[in-house]
Amino acid sequence: MLIAALILVPVVTGLLARLVRSLRLAETINAIGSLTTLVLAASIFFQVLRHGAIDGPFGSLRVDALSGLLIITIAGVGTAAALASIRSMRLDLAARRVPDGRRGARWYYLGLHAFLASMFATVSVDNVGLLWVGIEATTLASALLVGFYRTRTALEAAWKYLILCTVGITFALFGVLLVYYATLQTGGTATLNWTALMDRTGLLDPGMMRLAFAFTVVGFGTKAGFAPLHTWLADAHSQAPAPISAALSGVLLSCAVYGILRFYAITAAVTGPTFPNRLLLGFGILSIAFAVPFLVVQRDLKRLLAYSSVEHIGLIAFAIGLGGPLGIAAGLLHLVNHAATKAFLFLTAGEVVQQAGTQRLGALRGVVQHAPRASWWLVAGILAITGMPPSGIFISKIAIFRAGFSGERLTSIISIVGLLLLGIAFAGLLAHALRLVERPRDAAVPKGAASEPTSVLPIVVALVPLAAVTLLFGLYVPGPLNDLLREVTTLLTPTQEALIP
Amino acid sequence: MNGVWADTLVHEVVQFAATGLLGLALGVLLARRLNVAIGMLAGQGLLLALAAGAVALDSGTLHSWIGFGVTLLVKALLIPLVLFHVVRRLKMEQALRLGLSLKLAVPVAIGLMLTSWQVTAPFTDITHLIGGRDTLSAGLALLLVGLFTMVARTTAFSQVMGLVTMENGLYLATIAATGGLPLTVEVGVALDIVTGVALMALVIHELSDRLNTIDTEHLRQLRG
Numbered sequence: 001m002l003i004a005a006l007i008l009v010p011v012v013t014g015l016l017a018r019l020v021r022s023l024r025l026a027e028t029i030n031a032i033g034s035l036t037t038l039v040l041a042a043s044i045f046f047q048v049l050r051h052g053a054i055d056g057p058f059g060s061l062r063v064d065a066l067s068g069l070l071i072i073t074i075a076g077v078g079t080a081a082a083l084a085s086i087r088s089m090r091l092d093l094a095a096r097r098v099p100d101g102r103r104g105a106r107w108y109y110l111g112l113h114a115f116l117a118s119m120f121a122t123v124s125v126d127n128v129g130l131l132w133v134g135i136e137a138t139t140l141a142s143a144l145l146v147g148f149y150r151t152r153t154a155l156e157a158a159w160k161y162l163i164l165c166t167v168g169i170t171f172a173l174f175g176v177l178l179v180y181y182a183t184l185q186t187g188g189t190a191t192l193n194w195t196a197l198m199d200r201t202g203l204l205d206p207g208m209m210r211l212a213f214a215f216t217v218v219g220f221g222t223k224a225g226f227a228p229l230h231t232w233l234a235d236a237h238s239q240a241p242a243p244i245s246a247a248l249s250g251v252l253l254s255c256a257v258y259g260i261l262r263f264y265a266i267t268a269a270v271t272g273p274t275f276p277n278r279l280l281l282g283f284g285i286l287s288i289a290f291a292v293p294f295l296v297v298q299r300d301l302k303r304l305l306a307y308s309s310v311e312h313i314g315l316i317a318f319a320i321g322l323g324g325p326l327g328i329a330a331g332l333l334h335l336v337n338h339a340a341t342k343a344f345l346f347l348t349a350g351e352v353v354q355q356a357g358t359q360r361l362g363a364l365r366g367v368v369q370h371a372p373r374a375s376w377w378l379v380a381g382i383l384a385i386t387g388m389p390p391s392g393i394f395i396s397k398i399a400i401f402r403a404g405f406s407g408e409r410l411t412s413i414i415s416i417v418g419l420l421l422l423g424i425a426f427a428g429l430l431a432h433a434l435r436l437v438e439r440p441r442d443a444a445v446p447k448g449a450a451s452e453p454t455s456v457l458p459i460v461v462a463l464v465p466l467a468a469v470t471l472l473f474g475l476y477v478p479g480p481l482n483d484l485l486r487e488v489t490t491l492l493t494p495t496q497e498a499l500i501p
Numbered sequence: 502m503n504g505v506w507a508d509t510l511v512h513e514v515v516q517f518a519a520t521g522l523l524g525l526a527l528g529v530l531l532a533r534r535l536n537v538a539i540g541m542l543a544g545q546g547l548l549l550a551l552a553a554g555a556v557a558l559d560s561g562t563l564h565s566w567i568g569f570g571v572t573l574l575v576k577a578l579l580i581p582l583v584l585f586h587v588v589r590r591l592k593m594e595q596a597l598r599l600g601l602s603l604k605l606a607v608p609v610a611i612g613l614m615l616t617s618w619q620v621t622a623p624f625t626d627i628t629h630l631i632g633g634r635d636t637l638s639a640g641l642a643l644l645l646v647g648l649f650t651m652v653a654r655t656t657a658f659s660q661v662m663g664l665v666t667m668e669n670g671l672y673l674a675t676i677a678a679t680g681g682l683p684l685t686v687e688v689g690v691a692l693d694i695v696t697g698v699a700l701m702a703l704v705i706h707e708l709s710d711r712l713n714t715i716d717t718e719h720l721r722q723l724r725g
Contacts, residue, residue: 060685129686136693143700152712156720159704163660166697167651170667173690174644177671181678192683235723294725303725 014113034082041075062126172219224256227290237306242350281321287314337392392473546576643670
């Protein structure tokens with residue numbers, strides 16, 4: 001029941017927000033709906049924690065520990081994005097950036113909640129075929145949000161996003177087909193049910209599964225932003241309204257990683273972990289290597305954050321590719337930390353951009369004089385994402401590299417390369433952050449919508465919990481999360497010993 | 502319908518559909534006029550439905566008949582209709598002509614087909630493939646030719662048609678290898694595809710409205 005409600009509440013919220021006539025009412029519905037979703041997600045999370053996996057109605061919904069982790073992350077980031085949208089839309093309306101005016105804003109709320117519903121559905125289905133359907137649905141639900149401003153660049157971004165992700169994911173469908181074919185070959189009834197597949201791993205053909213995993217990683221990897229398939233990502237993140245960028249970066253990418261993880265578990269059990277680990281390790285380090293130069297020379301604030309997402313998704317893939325319970329747990333912890341911190345960053349960046357009227361980093365020099373509060377939050381966020389203590393990113397990065405250096409020699413060497421790249425990224429981001437706070441030589445501070453016509457309350461309510469999570473996870477990993485991570489690693493590596501020291 | 506006779510018939514129908522699909526994929530790649538290309542895409546849908554229908558007739562399950570119905574509805578009717586609808590609303594005459602930016606299109610496409618034939622060699626002896634190795638290699642060839650169409654032609658329409666060709670190839674391979682994915686998955690995939698094409702059509706419409714072009718060569722503002 002809870003699972004069905006989790007998917008239905010956002011749908012109903014979105015439809016109601018679109019149907020009512022007043023924008024204020026739509027905003028209220030949006031707030032109530034997203035908070036309800038958060039409560040539902042939290043109760044599912046704790047139920048999974050206490051009683052194990054929950055089976056939903058229709059026989060194809062099932063929430064286990066991994067789904068539970070994603071659900072709470074999506075709900076947290078989604079609710080923050082929905083609340084922040086109230087202020088962001090008001091500012092956009094005041095600046096006449098919203099096509100169709102207030103009607104367009106109500107469409108926006110429908111799109112946002114449909115997008116959230118598609119992500120909840122993606123992580124709640126217990127069938128790798130429906131998982132594919134769900135991930136493609138998240139692209140479709142968010143494409144119009146990416147092109148929301150309908151400017152030349154926004155339409156370009158939406159087009160590239162739709163085409164590239166759809167082509168990419170077609171390859172993943174081929175992977176699904178191969179899995180289905182492999183189960184047919186075993187002689188029993190063919191199935192795409194994940195739980196049933198995990199029970200049958202001993203019978204599946206390793207060659208076929210290897211091929212299937214490679215196709216899936218390419219397909220879902222396009223969506224996750226693995227280099228060199230990441231070219232849509234910076235465009236989409238930089239052109240979408242800030243709360244949408246927060247949801248894209250924080251949780252949409254995570255949903256794609258989730259898809260890969262489901263196939264990873266089957267493949268690792270069939271072929272042994274070496275092949276899938278090497279593949280993820282390769283894509284991971286490649287993504288970090290591709291992202292770092294773009295981080296250093298970047299001229300656009302939101303593109304800067306987008307390339308940082310490529311870097312962090314790469315790091316997550318790298319961690320999972322290290323293999324073993326330690327790597328997987330560290331990767332998933334990093335996924336949660338990245339979601340909270342990056343959502344925080346995109347929301348504050350949106351605020352700064354709206355106050356300054358530009359997202360060009362050159363024009364944002366010394367923006368702290370003009371929009372002090374938002375800018376200092378942004379700088380704090382940038383420091384947190386680089387892994388400065390006390391941020392959650394710091395803890396999970398340490399955990400990842402501890403896993404990296406405790407393995408064989410090859411992974412240790414790759415870990416050193418990774419550390420070097422992260423060091424460059426750190427320096428690049430720090431330099432960008434310093435330019436935001438410096439005093440500009442000519443006193444021409446950026447100008448924009450100087451007056452603030454709407455209340456800052458929604459964005460503060462959205463940001464404070466995200467900041468709190470980032471800080472809290474930087475101090476310690478809470479017990480329930482730790483238990484859940486332990487359970488996820490047992491789920492994904494049933495044959496290996498689950499041990500998180 | 503069972504027995505050897507029926508089996509051969511199904512195999513032949515599926516093989517015929519596969520051959521026709523390859524021809525029409527080449528057609529979509531090379532067509533000079535947009536309306537002709539969309540027509541050929543609809544033809545692909547019909548042939549795909551024919552193959553699905555043959556499998557349904559053979560297996561007789563409700564599932565495979567629904568698969569046939571969905572294919573006919575989505576691939577042969579809805580997708581072409583959506584595309585025709587956008588074409589009619591575009592006011593630009595120039596958009597109706599499709600320039601081919603690559604002179605080597607034909608040799609490359611044929612090369613892709615031969616490659617697909619080559620890489621499916623391991624499947625020669627697998628008897629339970631419907632339509633045999635030919636069908637599987639045709640599916641793979643459609644996938645590659647569709648991808649190539651997206652690269653070789655620059656109008657937004659060709660990219661959508663290349664994408665649909667890719668999906669068609671995948672569906673053909675699915676029929677050949679498994680007789681069809683589970684029903685919920687098949688319906689979900691079809692829904693995704695038709696929604697995807699509708700959204701792409703919407704973006705094409707917006708692009709032509711605001712930018713006065715649907716040539717993706719002009720979509721180069723976002724870099725770095």
